[in-house]
Amino acid sequence: EGYISWAEFERNQHLIAENANGKSYMGRGSIRRGEALLPGLFRCGRCGRRLHIQYSGKGGNTQRYVCRGTFGDMAAANCIGFGGMRVDRAVAQEVLERLQPLGIEAALQAMEAHTQRHSDKRQQLENSIKQAQYEAARARRQYDAVDPDNRLVAGELERRWNEKLIQLRDLEIELETLSTDRDMPALSADDRARLMKLGRDLGQAWDSPSVSTETRKKIIRLLITEIVVDIVDDTLAIIIHWQGGDHTRMTVKKNKIGQTRWAVKADVVDLVRALARQLPDLSIAAILNRSGKRTGHGASWTRSHVCSLRNTYGIPVYREGERAERGERTLDETADILKVSRATAYRMVSSGVLPARQLCAGAPWIIQLSDLQDDTVRREADARRSRRPISQDPVQNPLLF
Template identity: 30%
Template sequence: MNENLKVQSHHLERGAYLYIRQSSMRQVMENVESTKRQYALRGRATGLGWRDDQIIVIDSDQGESGASASWREGFQHLVSDVGMGRAGIVMGLEVSRLARNNADWHRLLEICALADTLILDEDGVYDPANFNDRLLLGLKGTMSEAELHVIKARLRGGILNKVRRGEYRCPLPTGFLYDEAGNVVLDPDAQIREMITHFFETFSRVGSASQTVKAFAREGLLFPSRVRNSKQVIFQPLTASTAMRTLHNPRYAGVYAYGQRLYRRTVDGKKQLRKRDPKEWLACIPDAHPGYISWDQFQHNLRVLESNGRGYQSVRASPPREGAALLQGRVVCGRCGSHMRARYADRRGQVDTWYLCSRASASRGEPHCQSIAGWPIDAAIGELIAAEMTPAAVELALEIRKEIERRHGEADELRLRAVERARIDADLAQRRFMLVDPNNRLVADTLEREWNDKLRSLTELQEDRERALREDRLKLDDAIHDRLIAMTTDFKTVWSDPTLPNRERKRLLAYLVEDVTLLKFPSEGETRVHIRFRGGRTETLTTQNPKSSAQQVKTRPEVVGLVDTLLDDHICAEIKDILNAKEIRPGGSARRDQTNAQFTDLRVIYLVKQYGLRTRYDRLRDRGMLTKAEACAKLGISESTLVRWAKYGIVKRHSYNGYMSLYEPPGPHVPAKQCSRWNQLAHRAASVRRLSEQNATISMEGL
């Protein structure tokens, strides 16, 4: 059918859309003829009857692949205008320019058929509503997609063939370079090599990526990092992401690896990354080039990182942390066999350690299997470790000193490398400044400023190195060495030293103990501790469970017995003073720093009532003491006379609550003459007392 017959008047009333695309920016820059051919299609549209102002050119997708339409804004704009009936014809040099994907191509054909829009390529004009034209366009789309697959397969096949031989050149991580022959070699910069070596040694020592980052920050060391798409290497503080990326890179083990990740495009055009299992890597060639660690060490590092990131597993050996739980990661439940976790609780101003088996509760909603106080168990384990380590303590201390000296020496070597690099940069800046023409002040000022910056950096690095040397020397002077040797004569002193970090205790424990199984017996108030040492030897200990809160605040039986004894001869106020004088505290508290934890009258009265002790009143009545009315009737005197007799010791009075008393009964026969004589004695004593007071008053007035 003639092209002009397919173009109708209603087509010419709408716009003519020219879509231009090339797959990469390199093609845009180098394949200029293809671009000219695509722009030349404007003449075809003019020849078919469209005016120049009706021709709309869409070239915003230059440098974009046609494998999908999700990331091509120009193609999406074209489809939108076609669907809204604005396009009379869509022009492209060939089908592959519009789409390399059958789904996108057939979607465009369907929309063009519904909107009565024509399609033009270099071969002719097509009407998608016509069956024969649509069949031909569908065939062209299939061939375009197959062509893309063939191109990719050829390129991919060549790359994979090189990959299998280990010859495909991939971007190298920091610390490696390609030599002139194309072989992978270690970076010739000694500072870079030594810093990377120190990184792997530090990780082997501390067993954690985060602790490695902290060690670098503590020592003031900078880690090398290559600028993206450049050979320039800069030194900056080590981060956790850099540490993890370095530990997971097999190139540092001298292994040529390719295909560690699988990339896929999602519906929205984004890349989806999935890590492959090492067995699925496209290439894994050990000993392909020099490395900083061995392949076995690389595999061990990966296992350590994996174990650090697990919450539960059959065998867990997590890296030591700052917490007080001595058996962190090594406690096994004696009931279900699961590993117990450490939990900390802030109670009464101090942090308590608990070992909790909560796996069944977290996964199945069941009650906690066991919850055991950790401080009695840690204390028993500490005493056992101290007894085991005492014979070898001196030798261990010397080895620790050597290890610390070696670490400080390595850190100083790395700082010295940084100083040397800064000195080289300063010398280079100086030579550049000396070679400049003095009359060119604009360039000379800039070079002089750069020289001053380099000198300032050199001075700062030298001061940092000297300060670090002074600190290291302070840590390893002879006084500390002699103190360390003296402490090793009794390893218990070293173990209980408050300045020793908990992390170091756990590291020492890891060399001796494989795991510890705990089994709690609440009825007996104790816990069985089964220790399995490395090498197979076992040991069993028994620790007492701490008292509950109610038991801790309960008054001790010996204090109750003492109060019972004191009630025979003392009132509650006197008993309170006696207990406080003996520094006996109420309840289960024995802390002397609690000034408010003292006995009062009410506390003593509460003990008497709570424990059912006989009161002071009942005890006096059992001994025959009389009330005031009974004593007056017995003696035939008034109450005022009885009070006066008691005041002057004629009658014995016994207090039972601080302000009320009972009286000791007189003999069986008290004659009236004796009572009269007691009254005379009482009156005489009162007269003597009044006379003494008058004489004292006269003497004061005379003065």
């Protein structure tokens, strides 16, 4: 009879085949280093082959899944390829949603395990003390039975007896320390509340810095057999095959060509495109920083950052005087035209008397020159300048001296 059953042997062979890297188009391969969470799980929806993982970028921290198709045999083009960060997050979120009902149960089990570990350690020490007491008593009997004249043997037995007594004393001290200081104290109310919170919010536990990427990969592989993926237009059509036979269909938006996780947000690009028609790069950088906008890397804006962004998206640089050519005036220029203070001009804008637009908080107010020629705006400016209330009757025009 063999050492293991035939079923266990077949299971081991299947596990070895699954963990073999680069040996089969079908095997998932073992868990390896790298930030990608799903290597070995993706299968091409076009040719059925496993997708390969490729790392690039500075430090090799940018992952990309690629199906090489028949490239090895016919030097054909790759079937599909896509960035890995967005799809990794989407699948991980789906896994967390499946695990969510088990989160509270796992938290309760963790509490019970914490208490059980303390009891197990105490029981283990008590058993060790009993064994040490037996060995010390046995060593004493051996010492008592020896002939005192045989000093060599008596000395050796005495040494062994002393060693057993020292071991017994150390174990008794450890048990006493465990009973008094409680190396593993019972969980406090705050600890229990924290565990229950983690059970309800597995995402916080998943994103914890103490959880390694290898651990996340193991959890995902315990739940997912494979993921069939195909590219449809600008989205990824995904079918997740769960352990047990369930399937989940989902779509993930695919990054556009040239779009990476370091790309500047679209609303910031649109804002820079509009501000570039009003201000130079240095002023644009100051406005973006005051508005709390950040670059793709999360840094503050500088003149060179704005210039680089304009060059990337083909945004022309601000030309001195182009705003005046479009008939646009700033708040200071408006105050000079209306012969009022800047604060008065701002109050006219705030009250709605003077139409104006502002691209974002901190950006300059832009007023059309045609609006400054309006009679209502002129009368309001004259009234505010002379500190007299303006009449609501349009026939009663103020006298200008």
